[in-house]
Amino acid sequence: MNWLTNFVRPKIQRLVRPREVPENLWDKCPQCGHMIFHRDLAKTLSVCPHCDHHMRLEVKARLASLFDGGQYQRIELPKSVVDPLKFRDSKRYVDRLRDSQAKTSEQDAIVVAHGKIGGTNTVIAAFNFAFMGGSMGMAVGDGIVAAAELAILQDAALILIPASGGARMQEGILSLMQMARTTVAVDKVKEKGLPYIVLLTDPTTGGVSASFAMLGDIHISEPGAVIGFAGARVIETTIREKLPDGFQRAEYLLEHGMVDMVVHRHKLPETLATLLGLLRHRGPAGQVLSLPVDIPDSFETDTGD
Amino acid sequence: MNFLDFEKPIAELEGKIEELRHLSDSDEINIAEEINRLQLKVDKLLRATYSKLSPWQKSQVARHPDRPHLSDYIARLVSDFTPLAGDRSFADDKAIIGGLGRFRGQSVMVIGHEKGHDTESRVLHNFGMAKPEGYRKARRLMEMADHFRIPVLTLVDTAGAYPGVDAEARGQAEAIARSIETCLDIRVPLISVIIGEGGSGGAIALAAGNVVLMLEHAIYSVISPEGCASILWRSGDAAKDAAEALRLTAQDLHALEVIDEIVPEPLGGAHRNPEVTISTLGDHIERSLKTLCLIEGGVLRARRREKFLAMGKVGLS
Numbered sequence: 001m002n003w004l005t006n007f008v009r010p011k012i013q014r015l016v017r018p019r020e021v022p023e024n025l026w027d028k029c030p031q032c033g034h035m036i037f038h039r040d041l042a043k044t045l046s047v048c049p050h051c052d053h054h055m056r057l058e059v060k061a062r063l064a065s066l067f068d069g070g071q072y073q074r075i076e077l078p079k080s081v082v083d084p085l086k087f088r089d090s091k092r093y094v095d096r097l098r099d100s101q102a103k104t105s106e107q108d109a110i111v112v113a114h115g116k117i118g119g120t121n122t123v124i125a126a127f128n129f130a131f132m133g134g135s136m137g138m139a140v141g142d143g144i145v146a147a148a149e150l151a152i153l154q155d156a157a158l159i160l161i162p163a164s165g166g167a168r169m170q171e172g173i174l175s176l177m178q179m180a181r182t183t184v185a186v187d188k189v190k191e192k193g194l195p196y197i198v199l200l201t202d203p204t205t206g207g208v209s210a211s212f213a214m215l216g217d218i219h220i221s222e223p224g225a226v227i228g229f230a231g232a233r234v235i236e237t238t239i240r241e242k243l244p245d246g247f248q249r250a251e252y253l254l255e256h257g258m259v260d261m262v263v264h265r266h267k268l269p270e271t272l273a274t275l276l277g278l279l280r281h282r283g284p285a286g287q288v289l290s291l292p293v294d295i296p297d298s299f300e301t302d303t304g305d
Numbered sequence: 306m307n308f309l310d311f312e313k314p315i316a317e318l319e320g321k322i323e324e325l326r327h328l329s330d331s332d333e334i335n336i337a338e339e340i341n342r343l344q345l346k347v348d349k350l351l352r353a354t355y356s357k358l359s360p361w362q363k364s365q366v367a368r369h370p371d372r373p374h375l376s377d378y379i380a381r382l383v384s385d386f387t388p389l390a391g392d393r394s395f396a397d398d399k400a401i402i403g404g405l406g407r408f409r410g411q412s413v414m415v416i417g418h419e420k421g422h423d424t425e426s427r428v429l430h431n432f433g434m435a436k437p438e439g440y441r442k443a444r445r446l447m448e449m450a451d452h453f454r455i456p457v458l459t460l461v462d463t464a465g466a467y468p469g470v471d472a473e474a475r476g477q478a479e480a481i482a483r484s485i486e487t488c489l490d491i492r493v494p495l496i497s498v499i500i501g502e503g504g505s506g507g508a509i510a511l512a513a514g515n516v517v518l519m520l521e522h523a524i525y526s527v528i529s530p531e532g533c534a535s536i537l538w539r540s541g542d543a544a545k546d547a548a549e550a551l552r553l554t555a556q557d558l559h560a561l562e563v564i565d566e567i568v569p570e571p572l573g574g575a576h577r578n579p580e581v582t583i584s585t586l587g588d589h590i591e592r593s594l595k596t597l598c599l600i601e602g603g604v605l606r607a608r609r610r611e612k613f614l615a616m617g618k619v620g621l622s
Binding site: 190195214217218219254255256257258259260261271274275277278279281282283 | 385387388389390391392393394395396397405406407410411412438442449452453454455
């Protein structure tokens with residue numbers, strides 16, 4: 001039966017079904033329902049020109065929009081362990097991986113690139129939601145570790161851009177361990193005094209939100225992004241109550257003290273450039289602080305208690 | 306312009322000037338002369354009044370609705386101001402505003418109380434009375450500044466920390482204590498300015514700086530004159546007496562060495578000329594900042610701690 005339904009039937013259907021118009025020429029805004037021509041949508045960086053709804057932005061367009069002049073270099077990520085648990089649900093995990101790789105032409109759900117933002121050297125690790133919902137497994141963890149190491153090596157700022165449902169279940173406990181691994185990685189950057197900024201995009205949930213994504217020096221979110229730990233549906237069925245409007249949205253998090261600002265996608269390059277400028281180019285006086293100065297005897301200079 | 310009770314004679318004269326100005330369309334030269342004469346009189350009266358304001362009068366000036374507030378100072382003194390929000394645990398308290406910006410070429414972290422300027426904004430900012438989340442935000446931002454070796458500038462203008470059940474439930478006292486502790490712990494220059502009202506714990510939470518500046522007619526006290534009067538005099542009417550007794554003026558606090566510098570206000574108080582007030586303060590801040598930035602972080606911290614340990618050694622003569 002399996003062979004018949006999975007292989008033979010689609011083949012027959014493909015022969016019989018009329019040829020479809022090319023897909024993806026028009027996108028429908030999930031908020032206002034307007035149909036938007038794909039070229040218009042590319043121009044607005046997937047922000048609906050009618051209602052300003054921020055749709056998910058494809059990762060390469062995202063990188064090009066943030067780096068100065070759209071110029072950046074991607075780095076090759078290390079080969080990660082594939083399917084450590086030999087996992088299989090309705091489909092084998094290796095097959096799911098292969099499908100996603102074919103669909104996205106990427107190895108896994110993260111892209112690491114470096115370039116300049118407002119003239120400041122910056123490393124970005126951005127999640128690719130199109131790749132298995134941006135889920136975090138070994139390869140994503142490796143990507144984040146690599147991005148952190150690169151930032152330290154280049155004395156650059158680090159920006160992480162999660163767009164992820166959470167940990168990748170197919171890698172079981174090893175995906176859970178990425179929460180600890182990525183925490184170490186970003187802490188190393190912070191220990192070097194380099195800025196670590198998180199740009200929270202839709203969605204940032206589960207194990208991703210509960211690790212590196214909530215540890216930034218500065219948290220910026222795109223409008224309307226869903227950010228939270230447990231999924232809204234899980235909460236609803238647990239507490240048996242209807243959740244308030246706007247629950248777990250970026251604005252809700254701003255009000256609840258979790259993010260510093262909610263910034264329109266078109267304003268992001270400018271905001272990041274300003275922040276990085278303030279943190280990295282502190283002005284003449286800021287530089288002087290690092291110089292060794294003779295410490296008068298009368299002052300104790302204990303290193304903190 | 307809002308006039309205070311003791312400014313009545315000034316208000317009358319200025320009213321007359323205003324009337325004459327409206328008449329001056331009917332090109333009589335005498336009117337211009339009369340206006341000049343009255344203006345001189347106003348200036349004289351202002352000088353006389355403001356040179357010997359009583360502590361209670363100063364309390365009123367410090368709370369004057371037209372007095373420049375934090376957002377006015379930020380708008381004029383700080384470029385690229387990028388507000389940062391939230392305590393990362395409960396809420397964003399809009400009674401305290403903080404963020405990164407550039408002050409005369411130097412990156413700074415600016416933190417302060419905002420009272421608001423009309424009914425809507427006053428409610429939004431809770432009249433400048435912060436809850437625990439406000440002090441926790443302040444602490445977070447000071448720690449961030451310390452981490453990136455960016456000097457901190459705090460502007461204090463609050464009647465006090467918000468007294469409420471919810472604030473107590475979330476640990477108002479703990480939040481203020483940690484904020485003071487952070488002020489005293491950071492290894493970057495911390496310059497604090499009392500720009501209006503320095504109300505009690507809610508004020509010192511942000512004001513334990515290497516240098517504490519205070520505007521000429523600002524007040525800084527352990528309790529509001531009204532609060533003190535109702536507790537010790539058992540009558541709110543004694544606020545005037547309490548204001549005298551508390552020694553809350555910049556001049557007294559300078560003599561007590563609680564503050565380091567008095568920043569002069571323009572004739573008739575900050576509210577009569579916000580622009581000059583703000584740029585004068587800017588010059589004072591810049592001077593302190595330049596000195597402090599030459600000092601190594603550990604020494605800055607040690608000196609700040611020594612300074613506050615030594616508080617109270619000097620009495621009023």
